[in-house]
Amino acid sequence: MATTDVALREASGRSGQKHVVNDLSIQVATVNGSGSQSSNTVLLRSIFQMGIPVSGKNLFPSNIAGLPTWYTIRANKDGYIARKKEIDFLVAMNPETAQEDVKSLAAGAVVVYDEPLNLRALRDDLIFYAVPYDKLVAPVCPEAKLRKLVRNMIYVGVVAKLLGIEMAEVEKAIRKQFAKKVKAANLNLAAVEAGFHHATATLPKQDPYFVERSDQTAGKIIIDGNSAAALGSMFAGVTVVTWYPITPSSSLVETLIDYMKEYRIGPDGKASFAIVQAEDELAAIGMVLGAGWAGARAMTATAGPGISLMSEFAGLSYYAEVPGVVWDIQRVGPSTGLPTRTSQGDILSTAFLSHGDTKHILLIPSSVEECFTMATDAFNLAEHFQTLVFVMSDLDLGMNNWMSDPFRYPDTPIKRGKVLSKKDLDRLGGFARYKDVDGDGIGYRTLPGTDHPAAAYFARGSGHNENSQYSERPDDFERNMERLNRKFETARSFVPRPEIIENGKSNQVGIIAYGTSHWAILEARDQLRKEYNLEADYLRLKAFPFTRDVHEFIERHERIYVVEQNRDAQMLSLLKLDVRADLVTRLRSIAHIHGLPLDARSVTDELTSMEGK
């Protein structure tokens, strides 16, 4: 698989390097369903525990067992955690892909391979280490049927020895991985040790890569974005969760179920929540709307195909003004596309999901920490604006492990929006559901069950007047649509503001990006500065509608590169609709659609070529 691009690697020429410390990428090529996930997590955690910034990315097939899988670990002293385009260290476990994997490496790269595959014969410009896995696994794992799973732990030991990863940390990571399963932990540890001893005895160090203890990860946690979103939702006070399984969103709800069972069952043994696996996404979103209308904090999680199915209900939410939160863990479309690969391809369709003049609030997390905090933001915004809020995560963020500072306990109170109680109605005598009392476009609502004769209103997707009565009058319709627009305009000053990085030197070039592209941009900006003496300012979007800051940023820069992980420059299109006409020509697209997490080198290369460098 072309997870690397040979042509692009020539520039990095490694000859003459002696000692490369805490700066490498390891790619493990295995077969899915072979237990390699545990080995890779142990490897990742061991490096993390040694204090080196690290990231792990699973490039997996849409299949349960038997197809190729790659796992990339990047350790980087400068804190770069985007995917690294170049592979420095290949662990070739999969006979099916081994040849291609080796052929695509750049000269000087390292290959740890299964001895019988005899990969050494393929190239003479790489560093090879052979490991006889079958021979090594037999003595440590007498039970033949477990060998397939334990076998993968051996490379952990080999890599640990070669790179200098401390065995004490490996053991700690194994104990954590297998938690209460002591027998399994011991068995796996024995396999690691077998690998370690093999490397010590027979594999003299020939490559320049080393891992050395540092202090850059102290106090940090490792978590995937979906788990962070689940945690965030629990602390946001979610009460109704509906879902229909789809990669890469399923783990969000599955993790949420675990957390809720642990922490949201009351002293009476009863649940302060309802989680329902619906029959499809239409039902999932319908339930969210029903629950939101009745006053619950309701959410669902899905991916592109589910979003498509939710379209009619999304319009109902917009027009009948019903709150709810939808997590879209984006994967590659169109259609089933590449269901296990990452993308930012749902931006445009989700922003305007449904027919008629419909538009939605989008929140876009870049980090696991934002997955956590935006869960609360999403509910607060949804209830404040009485509409759906979509949180646009992606597979890379949702399913991969990320380092993070520990999450802070939410300091924002739970805000339920403009809801009139019986007491309010006693005082007011009545209310007009869709009247713009406060000038912000947001009406007051009541919840079903409110014990007051004037509490009820008729929620509907058909034309209605301020009193929620059926109306086909042109003036009623127009007035209502204009109020909805006003509401959307109000949202501009409520959604999270972008992160802006500028050095104040009125640079001509600006980059706009969002979501997981962020990590590649941070690194690319450094590459641009160091390699091309090009200083690029940067704005990271966190939400749609755009805030004033976005327009001002565009005004301040001659050329804006909008970097995104879709073909059609979807965010750029949204920006075009929003900015002053004379600014539109400043926007240029850098788009990536290969389904692999974005890397810095690709951005740097494309941007510099567009800059004529």
Added chain:
Amino acid sequence: MATTPTSTPMPKTNRIGLTVLDYRGGKTTLCAGCGHNAISERIIDAFYEMGVKPERVIKPSGIGCSSKSPAYFMSRSHSFNAVHGRMPSVATGAILANHKLLALGVSGDGDTASIGIGQFVHLMRRNLPLIYVIEDNGVYGLTKGQFSATADLGSKLKSGVSNDLPPIDTCALAIELGATFVGRSFSGDKKQLLAMLKAAIAHRGTVMLDVVSPCVTFNDHEGSTKSYKYMKDHEEPLQDINLIPAFEEIDVEYDPGTTVDVTMHDGSHLRLRKLEEDYDPTNKINAVRRLLEAHERNEVLTGVFYLNSQAPTFIDMLNITDESLATLPDSVVRPGREVLDEVMEQLR
């Protein structure tokens, strides 16, 4: 100057002191004579007579003439006119959010048996506490009279076009799938429909009532099997139905040989005087068989086909706290700092 009070008669009130006017809705915009209007009237009577507080009731519906009808009864109850065929999911969400609500879902035969059949099927499986009424006219009224999936084989449109496909029997389906109170009635059968609606209010679990409701504009002609005339000639009631509300416990004698007495969830008694000798409404298999037989014999069987007042509801299965989820205090829905600390520690 003193006036002598003239004695205006006090309007009749129900057990919670409301008059039947308190259960009325907006003026109907459906065709005069539409069966759906008669159903709205019976709904008003049933909720009035059962003394249900309108504020406790929600009226979710789909799209169609039938689904519009919640606007024409019980204005003091919240309504949600959702999208075509998806009332079940909206109702489910609302009840999960607040299981103290009494939900009356209104749908049509098109809304249920065509576009909405998926949601219908899954709703029935869950035994969610909900009264599901299909106002069944065999056609799509609102889109001007196309056949729906409950149209009988061989029944004819006004244009003479004949239906070649077998009907979906929503009652048989509901029984098979897990609904715990299933019956069929006719909008023109005031007494039976009222009794069945009252029994539905007394039940906890999914009530599925298919109410044949003629569309006077598009399906009330010769050759239709959902016309007033056809129903008059072919309705075959299984029982004489009487609901004695819990608060009215009067001991009317009944003959156990001819009458089944069922104690409902709220303590009401449903008395089914059998018109057919050994029909047992607690026997699922026989209920379905009897419905299939009715199709063979070209009769429109009405009455309570199946009843199980003991089955756990979806709310029971989900073990939801007694309070409404919608209004739980922050202290219950947001775990404390120590929980986050604990989780963070595990992730280090």
